[in-house]
Amino acid sequence: MTTLAASVSAASAFPGAFTIGSRKQDAVRVGVIGVNGMGWANLNSMLKVPGVRCTALCDVDANVLNNRAEELRRRGITPKLYSRHEDLLADAEVDAVIVATPDHWHCLHMIDACAAGKDVYVEKPLGNSIAECNAMVTAAARYGRAVQVGQWQRSQQHFRDAMDFVHSGKLGKIRLVKAWAYQGWMKSIPVKPDGPAPDGVDYMRWLGPARTRPFNPNRFHFEFRWFWDYAGGLMTDWGVHMLDFALMGMKATTPKSVMAIGGKFAYPDDAAETPDTLTTVYEFDDFTVQWEHANGIDGGPYGRNHGVAFIGNYGTLVLDRRGWEVIPEGDRMQAVPFRKSEDNGLDKHTANFIDVVRSRKLEALHAPVTAGAHIAVFAQMGNIAYRTGEKIFWNEQRGRFTSRAANRLLAAEYHNGYKIPPL
Structure with a gap:
């Protein structure tokens, strides 16, 4: 198991320069999984970057999906619509994916997107458990994908x-x-x-x-x-x-x-x-x-x-x-x-992601998956301390707490046949 300290180093807390970078016109085709709230905000921010096109939307709520599609059509954008994220990820006309679903879906959506060869902009918190965060870091590295976490203040x-x-x-x-x-x-x-x-x-x-x-x-x-x-x-x-x-x-x-x-x-x-x-x-x-x-x-x-x-x-x-x-x-x-403050953090953050999608310089991401995992794990530790009612201690070598009750909360319990893919 990846430990908390291994997730990020202090020296890499702010990877890359705080500039927008090159303005290449290379087309980047973006799909969105979960388009109600921040998914919609992230998409509209990303569409400000020259060369970005929205080619697909996915949502389990057809009312949201159709409303967002109609808003885009009025702007001359006609994306394909999906109710299942697997179908969107199989679409060859999608290069990068925005994941803005509820927290308990972030892990599976991000890992599936990486496995499908897509780069991912995933909303915070990265994962809904320490185990999920560790798996997401492993997946991004295994598949070599650019993964930006939506902690836009870093930009x-x-x-x-x-x-x-x-x-x-x-x-x-x-x-x-x-x-x-x-x-x-x-x-x-x-x-x-x-x-x-x-x-x-x-x-x-x-x-x-x-x-x-x-x-x-x-x-x-x-x-x-x-x-x-x-x-x-x-x-x-x-x-x-x-x-x-x-x-x-x-x-x-x-x-x-x-x-x-x-x-x-x-x-x-x-x-x-x-x-x-x-x-x-x-x-x-x-x-x-x-x-x-x-x-x-x-x-x-x-x-x-x-x-x-x-x-x-x-x-x-x-x-x-x-x-x-x-x-x-x-x-x-x-x-x-x-x-x-004198700038727009979200716009700079999405532009940074698109720059890295084009350049493949993953080290230039402002909020890479390792940084998102580090802080999500840190916050999860606070919730685990609250839920157990204990003062808890982390064993760095074992990647576990010293408390049995705390360790029971390391991983979210999965149901309905779902599980984190082996990595």
Whole structure:
């Protein structure tokens, strides 16, 4: 099993230059698996790159599929439509695939795409378990495919600038890193009864490797994020973004221990399973990384509803999607006024992927599969600590925890005849 530390090195945290690269007009034919939310956003971003064409769409919800196809037709684009991802992957007129399905499908879709000879832009979090992440890294290497993970902040210049400042040593000794997501717009999910799947939805295909259950609207489309069968709540939805930079700033890999506490404190009786309030502490040799999240409120640290803060002896650097600043500790250093983001991270990220598809210089990817696996595993560790109620420890040599209860959560349980292909 690939271990956490083996997934990525600190030196390769930002592979490639933060430039768009060459603007070759070589045609790149793109198909999309899961075109409702981020799949649609990613496609529209990718279509801005000269030479990119959309040739195929796939979705298990015919309503979504037909609506997106009609939107494209109005723009003079006529893709082929598929309800099964295997059929799209067999299409010789598809060079690269966007995978933007629910988290529990990412692993199988990405591996199948690589095996079919396609390059892949896969949404975050990379996998829905540590075992899946390891398998996805192995598959990308075995088939020699370009795999970009949709952590588009890695393509934004202000994030790179902030990391350079952290690495400069000007903050002094950094003893604590805080990362957080306070999401006021994510309200309670009212309990709803089970019922029939909507017309046009292949529900068994949507379930895929997840446990068979009656259809419930709370578990479908966007809300799947709050159920353990399909995802990991805010920890894996937002944590992979913010914690990614916490680790980059500290050039950190594997924590010594992880502990977490929280629960459904805001909405104890609603339909969600994942915690709406969580604090997770990752222990390293001489610093800690702390994750916080809260649904339903925006009042996060430093007046920001998301971000990461590097707390040093001389000052604190605070970073989010809007920009970054440095708050001095008394007169120990000069303040750095807020430096605003000035670019479009998603557009730069998809353009970087297309550049690599053309150049085959896989090392130039801004968010390669190894980096996506590293941070997805890190976030999964936080969820495993929460779900076991234990302080957990990782055995680097064995690629396992020292806890039997934690090891039971290393792999997602697959159902309905699905399994991770042998690699």
